[in-house]
Amino acid sequence: MKKKIGSIVIVGSMLSTSVFAAPVTAESVQFSLDTMWVMIAAMLVFFMHAGFAMVESGFSRAKNTLNVLMKNVLTIAIGSFLYFLVGFAIMFGNSNGFMGTSGFALNGVEDIGFFLFQAVFAATCATIISGAVAERMKLGSYVLLTIMMAGFIYPVVGHWVWGGGWISSLGFVDFAGSTVVHLTGAVGATMAVIFLGARLGKYEGTQVNAIPGHNIPIGALGVFILWFGWFGFNGGSSLAADPTLVPVVLSTTLLSASGGIISSALYTKLRFKKIDPSITLNGALGGLVGITAGTANVSLVGAMIIGLIAGVILVEGIRLLDTVLKLDDPVGAIAVHGICGIWGTIAVGLFDSANGLFYGGGASLLGVQAIGVLAVIAWVSLAAGATVWVMKSLGGIRVTREEELAGLDFAEHGSNAYEFKELLSSPTLTETATNGGDLVERLNQLGSSVQNPKARKTV
Known part of the structure; x- marks a missing residue:
């Protein structure tokens, strides 16, 4: 009797499988692989926020550590909500050339995996501002700026380039976001820093005082986390588990970051007689930002050159911002994401294997890349600048002198990261x-x- 029941169960399960299971085809297997790769990449990009938190807190003073961490945690949470409600629709909805107009709250959107991947990108753009305004911006003001960046300013830029907007129609190339993500975040950070002003004691007349971070090892850990996550950032932008494209993207990502480290280390040795650790760590990020636009379009040698140049540009960019323009950026975010983002986008016009100037493609792509960069700078400067100006006019965006001296950990959160030790x-x-x-x-x-x-x- 038991044998008969067992046979019936086995046969029944076989019949139910054949009746209800979808047939396995080459297309269904490829779709599953593509989806799995993009989901893994999304998780890697999400993990980059741990890297941002470590870099920003390590490069800031100990008394502001909790505040930096809270900004990073709030950014990913608020950014995800906003991108679900409005950001994805503005970025990928039906186009009128300027912005999308459909798909709010994912209404009618079937590809939830694509939303997830793009949502973690949106939060990445917003969190770039966190490091640049560290140690003196009110948390509430930062949150309001994050709402504008993740909910509107960044999605508009994304629509122009990736959502069928007017810049994409020109032939603009930005594979994974040197301009869309990094330059957008850096310009927003620049506008915030302009209205915010420098930290107390940073500038005294013509003298520029160094305010070192409290934990460079933590900053170094953050750089390695970001580098690891960047393989998902660039590789996942293929949106498919392409066995030909993905290995190339990961390789150019590796080589450009390595080039950024080597050149920034050697250049600081030449410039300052010693290798600067914090700038060298940022050199890796500069190389990563530099390759992000053309990671699928340049050769491995081209990626190495882009990274090497990015490292030198980064050093001079930090000096320009710090000593000439006097834009106080504790972590170097504006130079890393902005100046290297511009370089990476322009570099596509030079090193693109099919249409780049150095490959016989003429200067047309180079011109299109420059137009895209200028358009994004203009839009974000206007939108983010207006947002910060309104906030400053209505209630102020900076903590008091006493709060800044005491540290934002206690002023904003009533606690300190290193209470036990202190x-x-x-x-x-x-x-x-x-x-x-x-x-x-x-x-x-x-x-x-x-x-x-x-x-x-x-x-």
């Missing part, structure tokens, strides 16, 4: 330890200090 090294606890107090007694003092923040000494 309290254990405070004069009261040091005196207790010197007078023979044991660990339990010191920890009891630590607990009472945490419960009574007014008892703490602000440095």
Whole structure:
């Protein structure tokens, strides 16, 4: 009897499989592979936000660490909501040349995987601003600017280039976003920094004072995380598990980043007699931003050259912004994402294997690339600049002098990232330890200090 029941179950399961399962075809297998690759890439791009958080916090002072982390966490959450509600529709909806007009809240959108991939891109653009305005911008003001960037300003640029808008019709090439993502974020950051002003003590007359970050090892970890995530950022932009294209994209990504590191290290050695660690770390990011536009369109040697040039441009760009224009950017975001983003976009017109100037394609593509760059700079400057100006006029965008001196961790969040370390090294606890107090007694003092923040000494 048991054997008969078992046979019936087996036969029934076979029949149900043959009746209800969709037939397996080459097209269905390829679709599954393509979808899986894009989803993996989306997760890699999402993980890049951990890299941004580490770079920005490591390159900032300890007293602002929590504030930097909160901005990064809020950016990905707010950006995802906004991109779902309006951003995706503006970027990929039915086009009128300027913006999309359909698909709000994903109404009528079937490819949810494509939305997911693009949503993490939108948050990446917005978070570029976080590092540039670190240590002195009100959290609420930053959130409002993020809402504008992720919900409207960035999607409009994306529509122009990737959504069938007017720039794409010219033949503009930006495979993964040197201009769409990175330059857009950098221009928004520039406008915020202009209205915000420099940190206290950064500039004294003609003197430029260095304000070093508190944890370069954490910044280095962030760079490696970003580099790892960038393989998804560029590779996933193929939108298919193409065995011919994806390996090329990943290889050009690797080589350009390596070129950025080598040239920035050597150039700082030549310029300043020592290899600058923070600039060299940013050199990797400069090389990555530089290759993002043409990662699928240039040769491996072309990628190496683009990265090498990006590293030198980065060093001089940071010096220009810091000493000449006096735009105080604690993490170098404007130079990395803006100046290297411009270079990467223009480089396509030179190194594109099919239509680049150096490959006999003439200067037409180079001209189109320049038009696209100028158009995006103009749009984002106007839209982001107006947003920051309105916020500054209505309620101010900068914390008070006292709050900036104390640090935004305590001023904005009522806590500190390194509370335990700071309290254990405070004069009261040091005196207790010197007078023979044991660990339990010191920890009891630590607990009472945490419960009574007014008892703490602000440095």
